[in-house]
Amino acid sequence: MAKKTLESRQDIEVLVARFYGRVRQDELIGPIFNDVARVHWDEHIPKIQNFWADLLLGENNYHGRPFPPHIPLGLKVEHFERWLELFFLTVDEMFEGQKADEVKMRALNIGRNFLANIQHLESRS
Ligand code: HEM
Numbered sequence: 466m467a468k469k470t471l472e473s474r475q476d477i478e479v480l481v482a483r484f485y486g487r488v489r490q491d492e493l494i495g496p497i498f499n500d501v502a503r504v505h506w507d508e509h510i511p512k513i514q515n516f517w518a519d520l521l522l523g524e525n526n527y528h529g530r531p532f533p534p535h536i537p538l539g540l541k542v543e544h545f546e547r548w549l550e551l552f553f554l555t556v557d558e559m560f561e562g563q564k565a566d567e568v569k570m571r572a573l574n575i576g577r578n579f580l581a582n583i584q585h586l587e588s589r590s
Pocket residue numbers: 494497498502503504505508509512513516528529530531532534535538540544545548549572573575576577579
């Protein structure tokens with residue numbers, strides 16, 4: 466089947482739903498969402514869909530600060546690597562083109578920033 470271009474809200478919704486479907490079953494990072502943070506998926510998924518729709522489509526529906534919820538989770542480099550691996554896999558499975566490249570680049574940059582910020586906070590404590 467031809468891949469889509471990740472240019473619509475619906476494409477983003479499908480990507481996010483599939484990605485977290487994978488995340489919650491993953492043996493390394495699934496427990497962080499399910500047991501450590503006890504994520505309410507009904508709330509988390511729409512929030513993340515808004516987050517990416519703001520970045521990719523210029524919507525203005527995510528109102529929050531993405532970094533703080535990550536601070537107490539004890540995240541290490543391997544958690545970020547797995548998160549990004551699953552994200553890239555899910556993007557590439559269904560999408561191609563400029564927006565598909567952009568979403569991967571943005572996720573990589575955000576992941577690097579989060580990890581650097583976490584390491585910085587840990588080095589001071
Ligand atoms: C690598 C790039 C990542 C991006 C772009 C990202 C993005 C986000 C965003 C936008 C939120 C919502 C924040 C809010 O407004 O409440 C969030 C929450 C969260 N993220 Fe991440 N995240 C990343 C990595 C990770 C990793 C590696 C983990 C764990 C393995 C993780 C676990 C969580 C958890 C548990 C929450 C709180 C969920 C909730 O209670 O709704 N994130 N993330």
